[in-house]
Every structure is written in structure tokens, then in C-alpha cells.
Amino acid sequence: MKTTPSHPKPPRAAPFDSETLLRESGLRVTRAAQTVLELIEHSSQPLTHEEVAAAYTATAGEAPDRVTVYRVLDRLVEAGLCDRRVGADRVNRFSRHVEAESGNTFECDQCHKVLALPSDPELPKVMGRLGRALRKQGIDTRHTALTLHGTCGDCAR
Template sequence: MSLHPKPPIAATALDSETLLRSSGLRVTRAAQTVLELLEHASQPLTHDDVVAAYTTATGEAPDRVTVYRVLDRLVEAGLCDRRVGADRVNRFSRHVEAASGNIFECDQCHKVLALPSDPELPKVMSRLGRELRKQGIDTRHTALTLHGTCGDCRG
């Protein structure tokens, strides 16, 4: 499995422009390229991975600070997710929309998958929320992230 995504294809340029505009972000070449790279990545990318993939896709190295800023803006706009692994490295991927709000993350390749809905889970999360409130903790949002090894890495 290749760590670096395929170079962006021209057809996605319009999609990335629309996504950026609808999220209130400036449409720049860097923002479009980074968003397209994350869209086509088979697994979450580190900052260094994004810089390397950007260079491969465009033939020119981007400014590293610009890439940091673009990634931060994409996270703030909800277009991508930032996850900090056990190795304390930030990894970025396109936002995973899970109907259940819950995800699985592979500890080896850091791939993120939406978990299927389970009718019992909201009840369990609600009970946990009530118990936390008894301890003075107010939860605004609850989501479950399961960690383990995906089928590709286990195989």
C-alpha cells in the first residue's frame, strides 16, 4: 500500500474549489492541492507526507509553513480531521462522516473508517454522560473511537 496518494486529477479541482468556498476558506493553489491530496490518500498523512506528495503531484516543493497553515484551516473548517497517534505525530485525513459519529482507527497505518450504527450505543453513551455529569463534567459531544489493527495490516 502506497503512503503517497495519486496526484490530483483535474476533475477534482472544481470540487476542491467548491468545498473551500462553501467552507468560507480562500481558494488558493496550496489549499486545493492539499485538499485533493487528502481526498486521494489511502491513509492519513503526516505533514511531511503531505509535503512529499505535494512535491510529487506538482513538481515543486511547497513552503512547509504554508502547508501547516492550510492543514490547520482545513481542520478548523471541518474539511479534514487531525488525529494524534500514540507516537504523538499529527496525521491528517479528509473528514470521515460516520452516521453513528463513531470511528475505527488502525494503530499501524492510521486508516480511519466509519463504524456502523448500533441501536444500543446511544443508550450507553447517554448513561456515561449522566455519570460524568454527577462528577461535575459536562459533555457537549460524545464520539467513540475504537483502536486496533485493520484487515490490511493484519493480513
């Protein structure tokens, strides 16, 4: 009897649980916090405060308090659940936190999507040389991360 090799199915991603994420991050679980976190999680690109407020209105059926949205976004950033990036246009955009193994990211200048860069064995050496050069100038860095800017494949089409 011939058997066909079975290919295990990849594990299904667990459904997004904003309540647990907020609680585990030490944040209060409120309707506003859950809604904003879910909007950011399911967005394909970073959102401005105004875009978060508009999406909140569309989702909840009522306009949120603008100050509440600002405060929730600040708390999510402080807790490491989302990232805040300031674009060349000086507008804050919020997206889910990108965990890059290398610690480095790519940001599309058009849609502001953020992607993790792959690890490169030469990069730590380059960053170390840069850090040493800065220390010679009296500059002490606490954290180094590289962000490349350009146009993503979707926007280039």
C-alpha cells in the same frame, strides 16, 4: 418477447472538486489549498505534515513552503474538510473528514486509516449512561464520540 430486467447502474461519483469545496467552506481558493485538499482526498491513509509536503513536491514539481502547508492543514481542519488525529506516537495525521452516521469511528493503529462505525441502537443508551455518570462527578461533556483502535483487515494480513 422476453425482456431481461435491467439493473440501473449506480450513480457515478462526481469528480472531486476542490475549488468548490473550498469556496463553499468559506476558504480562499489557492493553489496550495487545492493541492493539499486533493492530496488528502486521494490518499488511502492519513498523512503527516511531512508526507503532505513530500506528496505536494512530487505532484507540483516544487517544494511548498512548510508554514503554508501547516496553515492550509489547520484551515482545512477548522472548516471540517479534513480531520486531524494525534497517534500514540504523538504525530498529527490528516485525512479526509469521515462522516459517520453514528458519529463514531475506528482507527487502525498501524496505518491510521479511519473508518466510520455502523450505527448500533444500544450505543446511544450506553453513551447516555456514561454522560450521566460523568455529570455526577461534576463533569459536563459537550460532545461524545467513540473511537475504537485496533488493526484493520489490510494490516492484519
